[in-house]
Amino acid sequence: MTANPTAARRPHLRAVGAAAAAAALAAGLVSATAATEAAAAERVDNPYEGADVYVNPEWSAKAAAEPGGEAIADQPTGVWLDRISAIEGNDSPTTGSMGLRDHLDEAVEQADGGELVFQVVIYNLPGRDCAALASNGELGPDELDRYENEYIDPIAEIISDPAYSDLRIVTTIEIDSLPNLVTNVGGRDTATPECDEMLANGNYVDGVGYALAQLGAIDNVYNYVDAGHHGWIGWEDNFSASAELFYEAANANGATPDDVHGFISNTANYSALEEEYFSIKDTVNGEPIRENSSWIDWNNYVDELSFAQAFREELVRQGFDPGVGMLIDTSRNGWGGPDRPTGPGPETSADEYVDEGRIDRRIHLGNWCNQAGAGLGERPTTAPEPGIDAYVWMKPPGESDGSSEEIPNDEGKGFDRMCDPAYEGNARNQNNMSGALPDAPVSGHWFSAQFQELLENAHPPL
Ligand code: BGC
Numbered sequence: 001m002t003a004n005p006t007a008a009r010r011p012h013l014r015a016v017g018a019a020a021a022a023a024a025l026a027a028g029l030v031s032a033t034a035a036t037e038a039a040a041a042e043r044v045d046n047p048y049e050g051a052d053v054y055v056n057p058e059w060s061a062k063a064a065a066e067p068g069g070e071a072i073a074d075q076p077t078g079v080w081l082d083r084i085s086a087i088e089g090n091d092s093p094t095t096g097s098m099g100l101r102d103h104l105d106e107a108v109e110q111a112d113g114g115e116l117v118f119q120v121v122i123y124n125l126p127g128r129d130c131a132a133l134a135s136n137g138e139l140g141p142d143e144l145d146r147y148e149n150e151y152i153d154p155i156a157e158i159i160s161d162p163a164y165s166d167l168r169i170v171t172t173i174e175i176d177s178l179p180n181l182v183t184n185v186g187g188r189d190t191a192t193p194e195c196d197e198m199l200a201n202g203n204y205v206d207g208v209g210y211a212l213a214q215l216g217a218i219d220n221v222y223n224y225v226d227a228g229h230h231g232w233i234g235w236e237d238n239f240s241a242s243a244e245l246f247y248e249a250a251n252a253n254g255a256t257p258d259d260v261h262g263f264i265s266n267t268a269n270y271s272a273l274e275e276e277y278f279s280i281k282d283t284v285n286g287e288p289i290r291e292n293s294s295w296i297d298w299n300n301y302v303d304e305l306s307f308a309q310a311f312r313e314e315l316v317r318q319g320f321d322p323g324v325g326m327l328i329d330t331s332r333n334g335w336g337g338p339d340r341p342t343g344p345g346p347e348t349s350a351d352e353y354v355d356e357g358r359i360d361r362r363i364h365l366g367n368w369c370n371q372a373g374a375g376l377g378e379r380p381t382t383a384p385e386p387g388i389d390a391y392v393w394m395k396p397p398g399e400s401d402g403s404s405e406e407i408p409n410d411e412g413k414g415f416d417r418m419c420d421p422a423y424e425g426n427a428r429n430q431n432n433m434s435g436a437l438p439d440a441p442v443s444g445h446w447f448s449a450q451f452q453e454l455l456e457n458a459h460p461p462l
Helices: 011-026 032-041 057-064 100-111 144-159 193-201 203-216 236-249 304-317 350-357 448-456
Strands: 079-081 116-122 168-173 221-226 262-265 325-329 381-385 388-392
Touching: 079 100, 100 116, 100 144, 144 203, 168 203, 193 203, 203 221, 203 236, 236 304, 262 304, 304 325, 304 388
Parallel strands: 079 116, 116 168, 168 221, 221 262, 262 325, 325 388
Antiparallel strands: 381 388
């Protein structure tokens, strides 16, 4: 592997802060303390570098209470603010009792005077998750005002409290939103009326723009925008169009591209980090597997690492700062255990070669709910590869993606058949079986059987 160049990125930002502070000090304009503070307030290139990452005590306790769970209970996971009431803490099975302030106070304790990253997921757009039902939210498609005033503003107010100014606050912005406006709209057979509506009313773009602008105005916030995953926007038709749309959102509703520190891929998804036994360029019997394997199906990428690195470059081409960094959610993309291949598939046909050699054991790349056979992936790691700020566990392992049958709830969550193991699929997974585990609770609720399977199939193994 090549050495990580992240430290060399964005030198201008860091240099400007320190140089300006030094110049001001030399000119006798400010005291030494003020000059140091000015330098300290400057964002660093990679917030994970030289820092610990916050361990959510509520997730940690659930993990530790599971047989074998102690092995990972001290890992950092994302704190999801998935409803307005989650900001204060609502005692729901999803959020638990701690609100944002409780978490930040705890984070200051954990930092203990050192550097600490606090990872928070901003997840409450109007008309949330327009192509799926399992994570529909509380806000209707037109409730942009409530999103701004009752959700983003209070979060920004809490985060900007000087008591938290020494934390490095990594926000991940609105999972499963913008790519839907590229892939699940218009004349495509994957379109849904809900995504068409969110494209037409502009509230995903304006919501993301508002979140970026308000949170990006806080010096110690690092905004990372959700960038889907390779099995969603890796195809030619979706790749540049998504990057363009992200750039549009980064210029909407008060935001500028400077409010974007980076992007995150594979959040709460299962796409393998690296396919070890084939590459996109391989051929079988002289024919490219890219065109002939139904698993790859003309995608330009076969795994998350290659996708994230290439997408980073595309984002820069579209106008984002050359220093933007990527995060990859590796919480559940390990695919270890007995079914993990140990070598390439046979070169009898493109399908057999890919299907028998692939790490990702899903039935179809478009499957996303509580996938049977999945395992924990790479443990959270700082700057693992060029262009990658960190592997993170943004989705807390053990929390469901959606209920396998209809379960009434007060969280706005619907029942999506993609979470039903008996479902035979739709256009978005090309009518394949869902591959979901049975007996799953509402999304966000603790799913012990899945947690156990994730431990068993962890790769690297525990
Ligand atoms: C749910 C959220 C939950 C998150 C993390 C999402 O699928 O909709 O309520 O907080 O997963 O588990």
